[in-house]
Amino acid sequence: MVGSLKQARIAFVEAPIGRLVNLLVILAVLYVIFILAMKVVGQGPSYFLQILTFGVANGAIYALVALGYTMVYGIIELINFAHGDLFTLGGFISVFLLPIFGLDASKAGTAGIILPLLAVFIVTMLICGAINVSIERVAYRPLRRAPRLAPLITAVGMSFVLEGVMFLWKGPFNVPYPNLLPTTGFVIGGATIGVKDIFVIVVAGILMVVLALFVSRSRLGKAMRATAQDQDATELMGIDINRTIAATFFIGAVLAGAGGTIFGLYYNTMVFDLGFSAGLFAFTAAVFGGIGNIQGAALGGLLIGLITALWDGYMESTWTQVIIFAILILVLVFRPTGLLGMRVPEK
Amino acid sequence: MTDRGAAPPGAQAGDGAILRIDHVTKRFGGLVAVDDVTFDVKKGEIFALIGPNGAGKTTLFNGITGIFPPTAGRIVFQGREITGAKPHQVAAFGIARTFQNIRLFEYMSSLDNVRLGQHCRMHAKLWDSLFKTPAEHREEQRVTDRAMELLQFVGIEQYTHIYARNLPYGSQRRLEIARALATNPALLLLDEPAAGFTPQEKVELMGLVHKIVDQGVTVFLIEHDMKVVMGVSRRIVVLDHGEKIAEGTPEQVRRDQRVIEAYLGTQH
Numbered sequence: 001m002v003g004s005l006k007q008a009r010i011a012f013v014e015a016p017i018g019r020l021v022n023l024l025v026i027l028a029v030l031y032v033i034f035i036l037a038m039k040v041v042g043q044g045p046s047y048f049l050q051i052l053t054f055g056v057a058n059g060a061i062y063a064l065v066a067l068g069y070t071m072v073y074g075i076i077e078l079i080n081f082a083h084g085d086l087f088t089l090g091g092f093i094s095v096f097l098l099p100i101f102g103l104d105a106s107k108a109g110t111a112g113i114i115l116p117l118l119a120v121f122i123v124t125m126l127i128c129g130a131i132n133v134s135i136e137r138v139a140y141r142p143l144r145r146a147p148r149l150a151p152l153i154t155a156v157g158m159s160f161v162l163e164g165v166m167f168l169w170k171g172p173f174n175v176p177y178p179n180l181l182p183t184t185g186f187v188i189g190g191a192t193i194g195v196k197d198i199f200v201i202v203v204a205g206i207l208m209v210v211l212a213l214f215v216s217r218s219r220l221g222k223a224m225r226a227t228a229q230d231q232d233a234t235e236l237m238g239i240d241i242n243r244t245i246a247a248t249f250f251i252g253a254v255l256a257g258a259g260g261t262i263f264g265l266y267y268n269t270m271v272f273d274l275g276f277s278a279g280l281f282a283f284t285a286a287v288f289g290g291i292g293n294i295q296g297a298a299l300g301g302l303l304i305g306l307i308t309a310l311w312d313g314y315m316e317s318t319w320t321q322v323i324i325f326a327i328l329i330l331v332l333v334f335r336p337t338g339l340l341g342m343r344v345p346e347k
Numbered sequence: 348m349t350d351r352g353a354a355p356p357g358a359q360a361g362d363g364a365i366l367r368i369d370h371v372t373k374r375f376g377g378l379v380a381v382d383d384v385t386f387d388v389k390k391g392e393i394f395a396l397i398g399p400n401g402a403g404k405t406t407l408f409n410g411i412t413g414i415f416p417p418t419a420g421r422i423v424f425q426g427r428e429i430t431g432a433k434p435h436q437v438a439a440f441g442i443a444r445t446f447q448n449i450r451l452f453e454y455m456s457s458l459d460n461v462r463l464g465q466h467c468r469m470h471a472k473l474w475d476s477l478f479k480t481p482a483e484h485r486e487e488q489r490v491t492d493r494a495m496e497l498l499q500f501v502g503i504e505q506y507t508h509i510y511a512r513n514l515p516y517g518s519q520r521r522l523e524i525a526r527a528l529a530t531n532p533a534l535l536l537l538d539e540p541a542a543g544f545t546p547q548e549k550v551e552l553m554g555l556v557h558k559i560v561d562q563g564v565t566v567f568l569i570e571h572d573m574k575v576v577m578g579v580s581r582r583i584v585v586l587d588h589g590e591k592i593a594e595g596t597p598e599q600v601r602r603d604q605r606v607i608e609a610y611l612g613t614q615h
Contacts, residue, residue: 217479219469226452226463233450236412238438238467238530 025330039314046190051313052306057197057266059305060204064259065282066289066297066304067211068252074292075228075248077148081155082135084279085162086128086253090260091270092166094124095177109182117180121261128257129250136249141242159275166272174271177264200266207258208298211251215294220247228292277321281308284328290338299339364423365390365534365565366411366442371420373406373589380406381417382589388534393556393566395576397600398586399609404569405447407586408536412444413437425533439467443532445523447539447569453512457503457522460511461494464529497525501555517548521555528559535559537568541575553579577601585609 040048065087072080098104101116139158143151185194215221223244226234231241263278264270281304289300304324311320331338364387373381381403388394396404410417411424413434422430424440432440443464452460469486498504501521506514511522520540527535537556541549549572556579560566570576576583577597585593585600587609593600600606 219466222463222466225455226466229452229454230450232414232434233446233452235414235434236438236444236530237464237526238435240433240435 022334025334029330036310036314040310043314044190047313049189049191051309053191053193053197054313055306055309056302057200057305058309059302060201061259061263061266061301062278062282062285062305063298063301064204064207064255064262065278066285066301067208067294068256069283069286070289070291070294070297071224071248071252073286074294075224075245076140076144076151078140078151078155079283080140080249080252081152081279081283082158082162083252083256084275084277084282085159085166086132086275087256087260087263087278087282088166088270088272088275089131089162090124090128090253090257091177091264091274092170092175092260092272093127093257094120094261095175095264095270097123098178098180103178103180105178105180108178108180109184113180121258124261125254125257128253128260132249132253132256133246136246141245159279163273163275170270170272172272174269177268177270179268181265196266200262203258203262207255211255212294214251220244224248281324284324287328288331288338290340293338293340296338296340303339363390364388365425366567367421367423368407368411369421369423371407371410371417371422373403373410373415374418379589381410381586383420384586384589384591385420386584386591386594388565388567389582390565391560391563392582393560393568393580395580395583396567396569396586397571397573397576397583400571401588402586403589404586405538406589408444408538408569411437411536412442435467438530438532441531441533442536443527443530443534444536445520445527445538445540447542449519449523451511451519451523451526453510455511456508457498457506457511457514457525458491458494458508460522460526461497461529462490464526465490465493465531468531494525494529497528498522500528500558501525516543520544520552524555524559528564532564534565534567537566539569539571541570541572549575 065084068083068086069080072078072083097120101120103113103116103120107113135158139154140151143154181199182195185192185197187193215224223234223239223241224247226237226239227241227244234244235241260270263274282301285300285304286297287300288303289296289298291297304327307327308320308324311317311323366388368384368386368388371381371384372379384403384407396407398404406415409415411422411429413429413432413436416431420430421428424437424442427440429437429440429442452463455463469490495504495507498507501524503514503518503521503525506518506522511519514522524535524537524540540556541552544552553575556566556568568576568580581596583593583595583597583600584591585603585606587605592605592609593603595603
C-alpha cells in the first residue's frame with residue numbers, strides 16, 4: 001500500500017518533467033523544420049529539386065553501407081565498426097583495379113566503359129567480401145561466446161587496422177578517382193539531374209532489391225533469420241551457423257565494396273579515413289531506420305542522405321554532422337528501435 | 348544388469364543398436380558432469396534416461412548433438428562414429444532433439460518453424476530461390492505440405508500461422524517436437540518433454556510419443572518424473588552425479604537399491 005503510494009507520487013512528480021522534456025524536444029525539432037521550410041520556399045523549387053536529387057544519390061550510398069551494419073547486427077548483435085573502413089577499402093581496391101581493366105579518364109563517358117566497369121564492380125565486391133569473411137574468421141568468431149563488449153572493441157581495433165593499411169598504401173592525402181561517368185544530365189524543372197546521379201541511384205537500387213529478394217526467398221536468408229533468433233536451435237536444424245554468419249559478413253562487405261566504388265565514381269576522390277565519418281553516418285542511418293531491419297536501413301540511409309543534403313544546401317554545412325548525430329541521440333533516447341523498429345527478442 | 352557397466356560394450360553389439368554411448372565422460376573444468384557412461388539405444392524402442400536434477404542427463408544430450416562434445420569416449424550412431432561432429436552435421440546424420448527449456452524461433456509462425464526444420468533436406472539453389480523456378484516452387488510446396496502434416500500429427504494445426512511465442516505452453520512443446528521431426532530423424536531426443544505438464548497432458552504426450560515410434564523413429568527421452576517414464580518406456584538408464592547407477596526394465600529399476608537411494612529415496 002505504502003509502496004504503491006510512493007510509486008504514484010514519483011509518477012506524479014516525474015511525469016510532468018518527462019512530458020516537458022518531450023514537449024521541448026518536439027518544439028525544437030518543429031522550429032528547425034520551420035526554419036528549413038522557410039528557406040526551401042525562399043529559394044524556389046528548382047534549387048529544391050537539385051538538392052533532392054543530390055540527397056537521394058547520397059542517401060543511396062549511405063543505405064548500401066547501412067545495410068552491412070544492420071545485417072551483421074541483426075544476426076550476431078555486433079556493431080561492426082570496421083564496416084565503414086571496408087567501404088573505403090572498396091573504393092581503394094576499385095581505383096587500383098580500373099587501369100588493370102583498361103579504364104582511365106580518356107575513356108570517360110563512352111559506351112566502352114560499361115563492361116570493364118561491371119567487371120571492376122564484381123571483382124571489388126568479391127575481394128571486399130573475402131576480406132570481411134577473413135576478418136570475421138580471425139577477429140570475431142573466436143569471441144562469439146565472449147561478453148558483447150569484447151567483439152565490439154575488437155571491431156574498433158579492426159577499424160584502425162584497416163585505416164592503417166590504407167594509410168600505408170595510399171598515404172594521408174586525397175586519392176583522385178578518375179571521372180569515368182558522363183558529366184551530362186537532363187534539365188528538369190530548372191534542376192540538372194546528372195547521369196551520375198541516376199547511375200548511383202539505379203545501381204544502389206538494384207543491389208538493394210536483389211538483397212531484399214535474397215534474404216526473403218533464399219534458403220540462406222531463412223537460415224540467417226533463424227540464426228538471429230536462436231543459434232543452438234538453428235544448428236540442430238542442420239544449419240551451419242558459421243557458414244551463415246560468414247555469408248552475412250560477405251554480403252555486407254559486397255554492398256560496402258559496391259558503395260565505395262560508387263562513391264569514388266560519384267565524388268572522384270577518396271581518402272584513407274573516409275570510412276570513419278561515412279561509417280558513422282551509415283551507422284546512424286541503420287539506427288534511424290531500426291537496426292537489424294533491412295528495409296529500415298535502406299529507409300534510414302535515404303533519410304540521412306536527404307537531411308544531409310538539405311542542411312548542406314540551405315543551412316551551415318559545418319553543422320551537418322552535429323545535426324546527424326543529434327538525430328542519432330534523439331532516436332536512441334525516444335525510439336531506440338528506430339523508425340521501422342526491430343523485433344527485440346526478450347531473453 | 349543393474350550394476351554399473353555390467354555388460355562390456357562388445358557384448359551389446361549387433362543387436363540393433365541405433366545409438367551407442369561408449370564410455371563417455373564430460374568434464375567442465377574440475378567438475379565431472381558425465382562419468383564413464385556406457386549404454387545402447389536400440390532401434391525402434393522408447394528409451395528413457397532418468398535421474399535427479401544435475402545428474403548429467405542434458406549434458407549427455409548436448410554431447411550427442413555436438414553442442415558440447417564429450418571429453419572422452421565415443422558416440423556411435425547407426426554404425427558411424429559421430430563423436431565431436433558439429434550440431435548441424437549431427438542433424439544431417441539423422442538425430443533431432445528438443446530442449447528442456449523450449450527453444451523455438453519465437454518470431455516465426457508455427458508453420459515457418461517446421462518448414463525451417465526441413466531446411467537441411469532441401470536442395471534449392473540460389474538461382475531457383477531468386478527467380479522462383481518451377482523446381483523451387485514444387486519443393487516449397489512439398490515442404491509446406493509436409494509441415495502442415497507434421498503440425499496435424501502433433502495436434503496443433505489450429506496455430507499454423509501464429510507466432511511461436513504466442514502459442515500456449517503445451518503447444519509450444521508440441522511445436523518443438525514437430526520441428527524436430529521435420530529434420531526427418533532416425534533418432535529423436537526429447538529433453539523432459541512433459542516438464543510443466545498436468546497429469547492429463549502428460550498422458551496425451553505419451554500417446555504422441557507412441558505415435559512417433561510407430562512412424563519408425565526411435566525415441567530417446569529424458570524425464571525427471573519417474574512415473575511418466577515407467578508407463579512408456581521398456582528400458583531405462585538411471586544417472587546420478589554423472590554415473591550410470593542402473594539399467595533395465597522399469598520393474599528392475601524400480602527395485603534397484605541404488606536407484607531408490609539416489610532418486611526415489613529423496614522423493615517418496
